[in-house]
Each structure stands twice: as structure tokens, then as C-alpha cells.
Amino acid sequence: MNETTKEFLKKNYNINDKIIKLYEKAIIDVEPLLRELDDIREYNQLKVLNAMQEERISESHFTNSTGYGYGDIGRDSLDKVYARVFNTESALVRPHFVNGTHALGAALFGNLRPNDTMLSICGTPYDTLHNIIGINGKKNMGSLKDYGVKYKQIDLLSNGKLDIESIEKAIKEDASIKLIHIQRSTGYGWRNALLVEDIGKIISKIKSIRPEVICFVDNCYGEFIDTKEPTDVGADLMAGSLIKNIGGGIAPTGGYIVGKKEYVENASYRLTTPGIGGECGSTFGVMRLLYQGLFMAPHVSIEALKGAILCARLMELSGFEVLPKYNDKRSDIIQSIKFNDKEKLINFCKGIQKGSPIDSFVECEPWDMPGYEDQVIMAAGAFVQGASIELSADAPIREPFIAYLQGGLTFEHVKIALFIALSKVLN
The missing domain is CATH 3.40.640.10 (Type I PLP-dependent aspartate aminotransferase-like (Major domain))
Known part of the structure; x- marks a missing residue:
């Protein structure tokens, strides 16, 4: 991350040096894993392209x-x-x-x-x-x-x-x-x-x-x-x-x-x-x-997966238990973070909402959502309502207060939203 980007984050989002240093450590740890995902993306892109051509x-x-x-x-x-x-x-x-x-x-x-x-x-x-x-x-x-x-x-x-x-x-x-x-x-x-x-x-x-x-x-x-x-x-x-x-x-x-x-x-x-x-x-x-x-899906899915891996390492370094671990083999785009604290869970989701391109000014709150047995908080400032391939975070309000982060159309957006969410939790 260059100095211009750091200054922009500090000035416009009040991100402090501690969080930036945590990110710089995390990105070094995950970069080899992120590069490996490009082979999966390439194969699946070829699979979709060929299917469209054959039809x-x-x-x-x-x-x-x-x-x-x-x-x-x-x-x-x-x-x-x-x-x-x-x-x-x-x-x-x-x-x-x-x-x-x-x-x-x-x-x-x-x-x-x-x-x-x-x-x-x-x-x-x-x-x-x-x-x-x-x-x-x-x-x-x-x-x-x-x-x-x-x-x-x-x-x-x-x-x-x-x-x-x-x-x-x-x-x-x-x-x-x-x-x-x-x-x-x-x-x-x-x-x-x-x-x-x-x-x-x-x-x-x-x-x-x-x-x-x-x-x-x-x-x-x-x-x-x-x-x-x-x-x-x-x-x-x-x-x-x-x-x-x-x-x-x-x-x-x-x-x-x-x-x-x-x-x-x-x-x-x-x-x-x-x-x-x-x-x-x-x-x-x-x-x-x-x-x-469908044509964009192989690319976007891997962008979301890269964001989940970064989230895992960043939250680990911040002292939270996560699943999967950042270096586990994965089979979905979901990243679980265990907060063991209701307020930290809610603040994390509110931070993801604040980092969204749509409805960033909205404060998400737990509510009685149809089909769920507990109150649920959902952060989803998405272009398509509720689209969880776009960056979102949600959680049932029940112990041990686990947040589930998923999605992200671009890796860069996931990164920025994580800065804001982590800042809200740690501060």
C-alpha cells in the first residue's frame, strides 16, 4: 500500500497506524495463497466460456x-x-x-x-x-x-x-x-x-x-x-x-x-x-x-475468496478466533469470526455497512428477520439487495457471537471495508 493511499485512509476514514501495520503484516502472510487461487479462476473461466461457445x-x-x-x-x-x-x-x-x-x-x-x-x-x-x-x-x-x-x-x-x-x-x-x-x-x-x-x-x-x-x-x-x-x-x-x-x-x-x-x-x-x-x-x-x-462469476468468486483469506489473517492478528484459518483449504467464500462479545459483533457489522458503496450512512441493527429463529444483524450495502456475493456481514444474535463475512466484488473493496470494521471494533 503506497503512502498516498495510507494518507487517504487516515484523512477520510480515520484509520490509525496500528490497523495499517496489522494489514501490512497480514498481506505478506497471505500473498502466496492469493496467487494460487488464480489457477482456479482461470480454469473455471475457461469452463464457462466453453459452455457458452458450445451452446x-x-x-x-x-x-x-x-x-x-x-x-x-x-x-x-x-x-x-x-x-x-x-x-x-x-x-x-x-x-x-x-x-x-x-x-x-x-x-x-x-x-x-x-x-x-x-x-x-x-x-x-x-x-x-x-x-x-x-x-x-x-x-x-x-x-x-x-x-x-x-x-x-x-x-x-x-x-x-x-x-x-x-x-x-x-x-x-x-x-x-x-x-x-x-x-x-x-x-x-x-x-x-x-x-x-x-x-x-x-x-x-x-x-x-x-x-x-x-x-x-x-x-x-x-x-x-x-x-x-x-x-x-x-x-x-x-x-x-x-x-x-x-x-x-x-x-x-x-x-x-x-x-x-x-x-x-x-x-x-x-x-x-x-x-x-x-x-x-x-x-x-x-x-x-x-x-x-455467469460469465463474470469465476473472477468475482475468487475476488471474494481472496478477501475472506485476508479477513481471516487480519482478524487473527487482531486477537480474534477465526474459521477457516487463513491458510486452510477452502470450499466456500464465508469467513467466520468469533467475538464472544455482543457489542463487538454488532460494531463489526456496522463497520462493514459503513464501508459499503450503497447505504454507507445507514446504521444496521439486529431485527426479527423472516425465516430466522434469533434476531439477525445484516450489513449489506449492495447494488443488488441482499446479494451476498457483494460484501456483506451478518450474524444471529446468539452466543458465542459469531460474525459471518462473505462476498466482495473486488479485493480492494474488501480490504477497505475491513479497515473500517476493525477500526470500529478496536476503538
């Missing part, structure tokens, strides 16, 4: 359909591009998914029937899935439980690894298990994200016992962090959000489901209705943004 994408695919949306070539061709990128039989990519939870819900409701059992092998899923599954005690919401779908879970081991012995035992003893839910990302937990290679190993083990079981992966925050995706190592079905990695910070909304044709088609009947599925759905002129966002 002969042109300006004619940037359609603006209305009404039923029959014959929308932009929509249908984007499905084919996604299927190529994820190495799957089929894909359903739609702006009509309001978030990743909606896409996950469509996949679950589309493929589970009364008396089937869903088995979660990563412990309790992300908070917003609790209503879908029906494990929050609320009745008559139309949850899977209300429709007679049973639920079981196997917690992770104390070291954060999958409990393979218990998983094997469960699928051997319970013939009603139809779908196994694998959450790649950390969510609001204190663990490392599951590596793609580990997901592949457990899927291989499951299939050797019960080949017919659907292995379903929640891929939110994980796209383009590795050269392989879970569908490359045996996942039957996978879903995620377009305002996370895969949308490149450009997609204005939406979600995707990819996998085997039968399972994707079943999911499409829960996005629209049985018998119509993905054949309908006008796209409101957003197709260019969805294509362009």
Missing part, C-alpha cells in the same frame, strides 16, 4: 419474453449452459426463484413424498430451511413434515468431519430414506465448509450401499471455489442462488437447480405446477444480466 450464445438470447414465456430461447439456452458448466443432464435457472432457500425448497418438495425420509448428514441445516422441513415446531405452514415427510439428521463429529459410520448405519437400517441433504457451506455454524473431494467420498460410500438414494447438495456460496463442483463427484441434485457466487454480482435475482433430468423436472413442478414445470415463465428482460453474471 452458440448470441445477442438473440437476451430475450424479453412476456406472458407464458413459451419458446423463450434465452431461458432455455441458459439452462443448457448451466448443465454444461455443472456437468449434469439438466438445469433449471430462473429469475422466479426469490432466493436460494426457494430453489432448495423446490428441489426438496419436488422429490420427496409422504412417508419418505430426508436425512441431513451435516447436522442441523441452515436456519431458513427449518420452516421447509418442519423442525421449528410450527404447524400447518405446509412444511415437508405437514405433508408426511419424515426427517432425520446426523451431526458432524467434534472435528467438523462427516460421521461416516453413523451415515452408513442409518441408510442400511432405514429403507424410507429417499434423499440425503448435504450442506456444503458453513451456514451459521462453526465449522469449515465441506471440500468437494470429501463430498465425493461420502456420495460414493452412500451409492455403494443404496444406489437409488438421491444425494442432494446445497451449493450456496461454493460455486467456482474449486475446479470441481459436487455434481462432478456424484451429486444427483444441487441448488443455489444467483445473488451469490454464480450470479457474478450482476444477476439481479434468481436461483438454479441442476442434476439428473428426472429430479430437476420434479423440482420444476414445484416452481410452477405439475405438467407445466420449466416450459413456462417469462423472463422480464433479465437474460443478458444472467448470462453476463
